[in-house]
Amino acid sequence: MHIGIIGAGSVGATLARRLAAAGHEIAIANASGPQNLRDLVGELGHRSHAVSPSEAARFxxxxxxxxxxxxxxxxxxxxxxxxxxxxxxxxTPERDGEYPDLEQDRVTSSELVQQHLRGANVVKAFNTLHAEHMRDHARQSSAQERYGIPMSGDDPKAKRAVADLIEELGFQPVDAGDLAAGGRKQQPGGITYDADFTADELVEALRQDS
Ligand SMILES: NC(=O)c1ccc[n+]([C@@H]2O[C@H](COP(=O)([O-])OP(=O)(O)OC[C@H]3O[C@@H](n4cnc5c(N)ncnc54)[C@H](OP(=O)(O)O)[C@@H]3O)[C@@H](O)[C@H]2O)c1
Structure with missing residues (x-):
């Protein structure tokens, strides 16, 4: 599959490495320009490309x-x-600046992303796990042992596509709901955030939280 990645830091580069190793073709972008991604794409192999954000989006x-x-x-x-x-x-207000609507829980961060990306189908996923755990904690085994990855979104087809990627990376996708309700459970302060649950534990935590 063709996968575009916008952002090539801890999370973007980690997922790029894992997805390239799984055989996907990657186009990855950062803010400062493709010339700064030469080492990374060299490591990812000949089916990976350093591009602009628009090109990654198109790809x-x-x-x-x-x-x-x-x-x-x-x-x-x-x-x-x-x-x-x-x-x-x-x-993260210290890094991102203060957003009153988020501070007062009037909206979730992924709903704001969805509002900006009108016409795209946003699915929140892999935000609850440290990048090092994305790298190290994949398992090709049962739901009792696999890490659960909560995902939230408003479009079932987009969720299915993201769920397939999560599984392929050795994690178990668990549907947390839509971008409003599920997004709240996934973002900082939510029940699934930074929790490192197995899939079964995650399902139970979401059930108790509903
Ligand atoms: N680190 C973690 O363990 C972790 C885990 C889960 C979720 N998250 C969340 O995931 C997001 C990314 O975190 P990170 O730790 O990977 O950040 P990071 O290491 O600081 O990397 C950010 C990347 O985004 C790029 N970037 C910034 N603005 C951009 C723009 N407008 N267009 C294209 N690329 C842009 C930067 O490019 P330049 O390098 O050229 O500036 C850099 O490659 C954050 O929201 C974070 O809270 C982080």
Whole structure:
């Protein structure tokens, strides 16, 4: 599959390595320019490309967004229309600046991303896990042993596409709901955030939280 990745830091580069190893073709972008991604794409292999954010958006059948949340309004919009977009972001006021609507829980960070990316289908996933755990904790085994990855979104088809990627990476997707209710359970302060649950534990935690 063609996967676009916007953001090439801890999360973007980690997922790029794992997805390239799984045989996907990757186009990855950062803010400072493709010339700064030469070492990374060299490591990823000949089926990977360093590109601009717009090119990554155009390239991907699925596009992963792994930029600091406060930069979400710089994401390309037209190129993402109709596509599943996996949002790995978390709102961190010290880094991102204060957003009153988030501070007062009037909206979730992924709903804001969805509002910006009108016409795309945003699915929040992989935001609850440290990048090192994305790298080290994949398992090809049962739900009792696999880490559960909560995912939230408003479009079932986009969720299916993201769920397939999560499984392929050795984790168990667990549906946490839509971007409003599920997004709250996934973002900082939510029941699944930074919890390192197995899939079965995650299902139980979400059940108790509903
Ligand atoms: N680190 C973790 O363990 C972790 C885990 C789960 C979720 N998250 C969340 O995931 C997101 C990414 O975190 P991170 O730790 O990977 O961040 P990071 O290491 O600081 O990397 C951020 C990347 O985004 C790029 N970027 C910034 N603005 C951009 C723009 N407008 N267009 C394209 N690329 C842009 C940066 O490019 P330059 O390098 O060129 O500036 C850099 O490659 C954050 O929202 C974070 O809260 C982080």
């Amino acid at each position: 991907g059948d699925v596009v992963i967004v792994a930029v600091p949340f406060g930069r979400y309004d710089e994401l390309p919009t037209a190129e993402l229309k109709g596509k599943p977009v996996m949002d790995t972001g978390n709102y």
